[in-house]
Amino acid sequence: MLIQLLYVSQPVGPITTTVTSTILEASIKNNKFQDVTGVLCQGDGIYMQVLEGERSKVNDLYSVIRSDPRHKNVELLLIEDIVQKKYKEWSMKLVHLSKNDPMVHMHHPEFDPYSATGKDAMKLIEDLIAMGKPILSNS
Numbered sequence: 001m002l003i004q005l006l007y008v009s010q011p012v013g014p015i016t017t018t019v020t021s022t023i024l025e026a027s028i029k030n031n032k033f034q035d036v037t038g039v040l041c042q043g044d045g046i047y048m049q050v051l052e053g054e055r056s057k058v059n060d061l062y063s064v065i066r067s068d069p070r071h072k073n074v075e076l077l078l079i080e081d082i083v084q085k086k087y088k089e090w091s092m093k094l095v096h097l098s099k100n101d102p103m104v105h106m107h108h109p110e111f112d113p114y115s116a117t118g119k120d121a122m123k124l125i126e127d128l129i130a131m132g133k134p135i136l137s138n139s
């Protein structure tokens, strides 16, 4: 059974390129092996990540990620059964998120992932991808 999970968190310390590439490297290696795919949005002091795959695999990975000391205040926003993966070609795609982005301003003016509904947060991610915001893609 496939599921999709979305959470939000706050990085501990600045998001440097070293932190990002270390996380991405591990993600790509492990996610490929577990057949997990998804998107990691970062910027403006938050991470938002979509994970999709077999339920047990996504649950296991989420437990590992939750206890990663590189972020805090990890909060589950959405979890649902899916028929097929939305991001099946991406082991983990990195997307830049900025509240000052004109699109974010226009379509999600009050956006705060900690108070948004899971569906609104997911919509923002879909909008960012549709607007060509991905800055790095790895498969």
Ligand SMILES: Cc1cc2nc3c(=O)[nH]c(=O)nc-3n(C[C@H](O)[C@H](O)[C@H](O)COP(=O)(O)O)c2cc1C
Binding pocket: 023, 026, 027, 028, 030, 031, 040, 047, 049, 061, 064, 065, 066, 068, 070, 071, 092
């Ligand atoms: C915001 C964030 C997102 C992460 N996403 C993933 C991920 O998608 N896949 C993954 O394997 N590890 C991810 N990690 C890293 C894990 O917490 C953990 O460090 C890693 O899985 C350990 O892998 P290793 O045992 O191969 O070194 C993430 C960490 C953070 C802080």
